[in-house]
Amino acid sequence: MTDRLPELPADADPDAVRRALVSWYEADHREFPWRRTEDPYRILVSEVMSQQTQLSRVEGAYADFLDRWPDVDALAAADRGDVVAFWSDHSLGYNNRAKYLHEAAGQVVEEYDGTFPESPGELQELMGVGPYTANAVASFAFNDGDAVVDTNVKRVLHRAFGVPDDDAAFEGAAAFLMPEGDSRVWNNAVMELGGVACGGTPRCDESGCPWRRWCHAYETGDFTAPDVPEQPSFEGSRRQFRGRVVRTLGEFDELTLDELGPRVRVDYGGDAGEEWLRGLVEDLADDGLVEPTERDGDVFVRLRR
Known part of the structure; x- marks a missing residue:
């Protein structure tokens, strides 16, 4: 944990930094169907589908999946082969994810009486649910998560506040910034910032980035970002x-x-x-x-x- 970010000016108010991002997000953000629900099943489906898959492709698959298996009971009762075939038909990548999602639904029904566990630690007991996915479900379904640290968040923190390219440093900085008890809106907001304003090619002014006044990269013009392994080509793989x-x-x-x-x-x-x-x-x-x-x-x- 840290009590300040490396490049945050000494006289900057961390609460002002937090308010600026939340206000920016609430004023205008991309609309995705999984952002309009607090159903943990639907959020889990969206998180598993979104792993290394373009969100534009996920939207159609997400709707089709929920039409076929609208709740955790329906998915748990489904034939695993049908779920895997759906995954493959919709080009959602690694078919193991479909298998694990199906098994996780069975666990919720059989071990939790159809009610999802709520904390990140408990959610990790579900098949195929790692720390990131567990935290995302806890945040977006129950507002009970920790600060999310994904590729987008790392890029934002590194550029804006000089956080070194180190997992522990990123986790500490993300935790420091997140307002207590507001994981749902905060994690959505900081990931939106990384996806819309602070991508590989930054769009600081076009997107109205709320952190420009504090951002080290914006001030210096150095938009270097942490190295991120590229996804291997799918074609012919x-x-x-x-x-x-x-x-x-x-x-x-x-x-x-x-x-x-x-x-x-x-x-x-x-x-x-x-x-x-x-x-x-x-x-x-x-x-x-x-x-x-x-x-x-x-x-x-x-x-x-």
Whole structure:
């Protein structure tokens, strides 16, 4: 924890810094459906979908998902294969997320009588819910979270107040800034600032950034940001072909490797032949997503039900 930010002027009032951001956010911000609810189930769905996925793509998938499984009971009762197939059909990335979301819904129903736990610590007991997601759900559903620290928040804190590129420093600075008992509006506001005003290319004046008067980067023109690992290209990646396997199996009860391969990639064969496909299937089986069975000298594969 810190009692001041490195580049915050000594005579600056931290409360004025806080008020400026909240006022800016409340006056005008992007409208997303998950910002219009305090339902922890819907917020969890949005958080899991948003991991490394563009929000514009998430919006349509989010609406379709809730049309099909509108509450935690409906998702818990769903067939896991259907949930995974939905995930793949909507290009939401890593299908494990669908599996874990389905299992988390089952935990809420079976272990918590259908009522979500409220604290970040308790929420982390749910399958696939890490510290960031737990804190986001606690903040946006129950107003009971800690300060969120994601890539956007790190960039803002580093540029505006000279917070060093160190996780502990970022967490301390974020905690110092967040008004006590206001995690819902604060975390939305600071992430909005990073997403709208302080992106890779800053839009300080165009967005009316509320922290310009205190911002070290705005004063000096040095908009350096912490290094963030780039997401590997999806096109042609192992992730893409894993998704195709799941999507293809969603259309059939069962396929042999020979039947599955050409449906997954048009250039199936050679280095991208049976050995390569077996590796994909084994990975998916280890993740509990598919079931390979050997019969009559062939390997048959189906979605795990």
